[in-house]
Amino acid sequence: MPQTVRYNKILIYAREEAERLQNTEVLAEHLLLGIVRLNEGLAFDLLTRAGWIAEEAKEQLAEALRGPDSDMLQPVVRSAQVERILRIAESEATACGDEAVGSVHLILAILREHINRAAAYLESHWQI
Numbered sequence: 001m002p003q004t005v006r007y008n009k010i011l012i013y014a015r016e017e018a019e020r021l022q023n024t025e026v027l028a029e030h031l032l033l034g035i036v037r038l039n040e041g042l043a044f045d046l047l048t049r050a051g052w053i054a055e056e057a058k059e060q061l062a063e064a065l066r067g068p069d070s071d072m073l074q075p076v077v078r079s080a081q082v083e084r085i086l087r088i089a090e091s092e093a094t095a096c097g098d099e100a101v102g103s104v105h106l107i108l109a110i111l112r113e114h115i116n117r118a119a120a121y122l123e124s125h126w127q128i
Contacts, residue, residue: 001090002100006041010034010103018076021065025079028110028118029061035103036061043103047122061121081116085109 013034018026035043036058078086088109093101110118 001093004100004102006038006103007089007101007106009038010041010106013037014082015076017062018065021062022074023065023076024074025077026082027065027079028081028085028113028116029065029121031082031085031106031110032118032121033058033061033065035106038103041103043107046104046107052122057121061118064117081113085113085116088112 010031011034014026014030017033017037018024018030021030023030035041035047036055038044085106086109089105090101092105092108092112096105098105107122110116111122113119
């Protein structure tokens with residue numbers, strides 16, 4: 001299924017955030033950091049309208065994810081959890097009758113997968 005430009009940017013930003021925080025895997029929390037960094041799109045708009053404060057989320061998620069300081073460069077791969085979330089996002093887009101997978105489908109997938117710190121963060125700060 002095709003993906004929106006924003007969706008692809010979020011995935012790129014999520015990988016970059018994992019690298020910046022010296023993590024070896026892209027996790028669901030990195031996807032949220034990618035949404036924050038994109039700072040636009042339906043997912044970002046929905047979250048901010050619901051009272052989500054992007055900079056606060058960025059700080060809290062980054063603090064929880066920060067890896068040990070190291071000069072060693074490790075390859076960053078997508079975790080099995082993120083691979084599941086991406087498959088769920090595609091299913092959400094199909095179920096909604098959308099032509100492409102977008103940022104809002106990522107949020108739905110994170111919440112549907114729900115056994116991740118990103119979903120727990122959203123549920124506690126967004127009162128889902």
